[in-house]
Amino acid sequence: DAGITQSPRHKVTETGTPVTLRCHQTENHRYMYWYRQDPGHGLRLIHYSYGVKDTDKGEVSDGYSVSRSKTEDFLLTLESATSSQTSVYFCATRFPGANVLTFGAGSRLTVL
Amino acid sequence: KQEVTQIPAALSVPEGENLVLNCSFTDSAIYNLQWFRQDPGKGLTSLLLIQSSQREQTSGRLNASLDKSSGRSTLYIAASQPGDSATYLCAVQNSGNTPLVFGKGTRLSVIA
Numbered sequence: 001d002a003g004i005t006q007s008p009r010h011k012v013t014e015t016g017t018p019v020t021l022r023c024h025q026t027e028n029h030r031y032m033y034w035y036r037q038d039p040g041h042g043l044r045l046i047h048y049s050y051g052v053k054d055t056d057k058g059e060v061s062d063g064y065s066v067s068r069s070k071t072e073d074f075l076l077t078l079e080s081a082t083s084s085q086t087s088v089y090f091c092a093t094r095f096p097g098a099n100v101l102t103f104g105a106g107s108r109l110t111v112l
Numbered sequence: 113k114q115e116v117t118q119i120p121a122a123l124s125v126p127e128g129e130n131l132v133l134n135c136s137f138t139d140s141a142i143y144n145l146q147w148f149r150q151d152p153g154k155g156l157t158s159l160l161l162i163q164s165s166q167r168e169q170t171s172g173r174l175n176a177s178l179d180k181s182s183g184r185s186t187l188y189i190a191a192s193q194p195g196d197s198a199t200y201l202c203a204v205q206n207s208g209n210t211p212l213v214f215g216k217g218t219r220l221s222v223i224a
Binding site: 058104 | 143146148154155156161163201203205208209211212213214215216217
């Protein structure tokens, strides 16, 4: 987890409220990713970024938006949280040409 | 669309046994394949990365092999130990700029 900090690490919220998860990296990696991990589904890509202000959708992007205004921060926003978005969210980073993915410790979100 | 499958979903072995974890993927035109380890409540740690031009990679008691033509990879763990108990995930990347696609993992328990 060195160099990648996710916040908050745990959050409980109510249906319909907005939620923002933050991923902060000190590695100066260009690529950043948001995954969610659920039992029976494994890790699924939500959104990713290949540079400041450059983002793209993953396979489960509905209900999520992202922003990357500077290299070190990648924000994941749930505009109106639903119970189906209860999950563990992982941020990952990668340096171009270095194919190894480095993961944060995860953020556990519970939507009641 | 690339799909990654890992069988079995769970495996329990006695300490000291050699074991093999399996990973298969549907699109053989991959750029690389990675094996990760995940401990309960933690993020993922990269174990081994195999480039598409390679057949295997080794790190300590771990050996990963790749057969692109058949769409398969195996992770061999020699002389298993209780500390090897974790979930092991396989992930493939189809090109240098595309995100990884993950399997659902194999949960390994090594019994002392």
